[in-house]
Amino acid sequence: MKKLNSILTALLMSGTILATPTFAQEYKHVDIKPLDPAYFIPKRHEGRTYLITGGARGIGGASAIRLAREGANVVIFDVLEKEGKETVEQIRKEGGKAEFIKGDVRSNDDLQRAVNVALTTFGELNGALNAAGIMAATAPDAKFDYQKQKSLMPSPIADASDEYFNTLMDVNAKGIFNSMRVELKPILKQGKGGAIVNICSIAGLTGLAGNSAYVSSKHACNGLTRNGAIDYAPNGIRINSVNMAATETAMTDMAIKYVMAASKENPNPEAVNMGRAKTMSLLAYADSKKRQATVWEQASVICFLLSDEASNLTGGLFATDGGWTAY
Template sequence: MRKLFFFAIMALSVTLLSAQQDKKEVDMPRKHNVNRLSENYFIPERFQGKSILITGGARGIGKWTAIRAAKEGADVVIMDWLEEDGRHVADSLSRLGLNVLFVYGNIQKDEDCRRAVDETVKAYGKLDYACLNAGVMDGVFSGTPFDYDEAQRKLMPNVITQATDEYWDKVFATNAAGTFKSMRAVLNRMIEQGNGGAIVVVGSIAGMTGLSGNPAYVASKHAVNGLVRNAAIDYAPYGIRINSVNMAETRTPMVERAEEFVAARQKAGVGFGMGKIKTMSLLKYCDSEHRGSFPWEQASTMLYLISDEASAITGSIIATDGGWTDY
């Protein structure tokens, strides 16, 4: 009898435990992906009568910023050193009846930056806003296909003790000096006009934290964010707001090439793989397909920051990184 009683109690316990587990599974909230912004979304006439200069507008985030700005009524000038791609974007949008011009130029050159500003004013009569998007992750010209050969390797990211001067100098020439020169050209015009304005600069999580094996990119993006903070103070009296956006992985040609580079290094057995410590933002990790952000999502925040909707925001280093820098 005692054995039967014992087995009956055990069976009842198992049944109750199973029921509790079933109930927990029923009560457990279902996971859900973040509702993603449609690439076709825009706010009609938000920038009607406003002119916007976008550097690095031939591809990636800059391209999508130009597309949405034009749809929202802006008079857009794209500046880029990728002439074929830049003209294609401008021509495609112009054929839709949108006001978009392309100016070939390299933000490393002061004369090119001033010329892009002058062309904007010549075409549209003024310069209201600027999206300083142009930037690089390595020293290889961004229009060159990736090839893990000796010529490109010396221009690619590496730890400090193995990084070359040429890699460091080329990354800083675009990211730090180029951002400085393009911002200076824009600010000079805005001050001369006397009507205020707004500038948004593309930083990176690399400007807010460290990233393994890419010292020039990290240091140059910290420089960019330092420049934004400094400029916000000096130009607030002129009614000019200046902020930066700082994204984690976004689906752009620059990121795609970086992934090719990392894969090639891993295949060659180079390094200790410290970059593997953290590879996803919060939102990418929780996404059912582990998707990073899309360039039109970044464009949305950039255009918000230059719009009057963000009139109380300046000097902000805004993380548009899906929670990367949150933990």
């Protein structure tokens, strides 16, 4: 080790290796202020109707609220009935138009019911946000219990159970396929074009330690996004995805609880844990409070991609990740 340090010192002094400048000594540290949750662009989506799967809470819920504020009619589709109805109620109190349909993206019948409600209530379907997704093979509202749910939690390949892998593929991959298929048919029939945004993840752009099924399913999500963009560009339908790193949602809260519980069970400091190799995005690392992204920051990009302002964007896998995939 002493010999290695001597070599590095000599290289630094010779200029062969440039030392990293300490910017903090020269410039003021500045945190990036998160977007105001109340911000929106009036009338940007006026008169349009969007189906939002997984729209009861989190990024889907925030996007539904902002789309409604911008003039859209929204149909929220989710397995979480209580939260879904609460989001619809908030939209209506603000003067927006919204409906809630309880259903599961694994069910074609449930999805068709949601599309039917959009068509009968608002006249047409102009686009969709597919936000339904899971990180573990548990119900979205399940109370966390590590010992009982261990086989359903994020796992590397050798430790993964069939139920963990199959459930995530059914919801995150097949669910996106089911959703896009039922959404595209009325949009194509209307002949006016449209836009679809799929919520994938950084796990759909890179590997993510200990998340074999999640990574597989989110890569499939991005694959469907690209293929859909290719197939339906001649019909004026744009299809993109957003791929976020840690964002303040119930899913992230569950992931943190899981990591803490798993660490307590296997506290061996010498164990190889590749998840420690990279734990934060650029913006989280640079932030004085190491904050996650907010749902409103994600909704901002989603609402843009659904709007006419994104007229030249299709087949894009947008890294809304605070710079996670930049290094």
